[in-house]
């Protein structure tokens with residue numbers, strides 16, 4: 494099975510359209526006001542309307558109030574929610590929408606226990622722990638922390654780009670790769686060349 498690709502943190506229509514035509518499977522929209530990649534609903538709507546068919550839209554939240562999440566779901570055609578904070582399984586599953594649970598990877602992170610707790614998630618997104626940032630750090634974590642047997646599909650994130658995508662696929666064998674900083678020219682601005690190079694590296698990784 495080929496490795497799926499999600500690119501997170503689009504703020505501009507043209508960047509998302511380019512990524513879609515380059516072959517990305519999912520685009521992530523950050524609804525977290527402290528992030529430099531945060532999008533307002535009207536901005537997100539423009540991005541989503543410009544996308545071709547069969548590209549999934551993932552809405553990312555960090556410990557957001559239920560009303561904010563419901564408002565995004567009311568106004569936008571969201572395929573999947575991504576919870577990037579300390580949301581409980583009950584909080585993640587209350588929207589009747591598929592969800593991904595992000596996990597900040599540390600030495601004692603128990604993936605099996607988390608997979609049991611979030612058993613109805615469509616995947617666990619494993620990201621780099623940072624004491625001061627919730628995500629989008631551009632830093633890789635120690636992939637040896639990931640068990641060989643994955644109880645849920647693994648979406649690998651954290652400091653991925655065209656230079657390490659192939660090794661990531663060979664080492665972790667994830668369901669998908671997720672990148673943000675590594676395909677940017679500035680925060681929230683995706684670089685078309687870096688996006689294309691990332692997708693090419695993944696295609697190459699899948700074949701080798």
Ligand SMILES: O=C(O)c1ccccc1NCC(=O)[C@H](O)[C@H](O)COP(=O)(O)O
Nearest residue numbers: 501528627628629630631651652673674
């Ligand atoms: O991107 C952000 O600014 C962000 C802020 C707060 C929580 C999560 C955030 N991004 C989540 C993602 O899915 C990123 O793609 C993931 O953290 C990997 O980022 P990077 O290491 O920059 O590739």
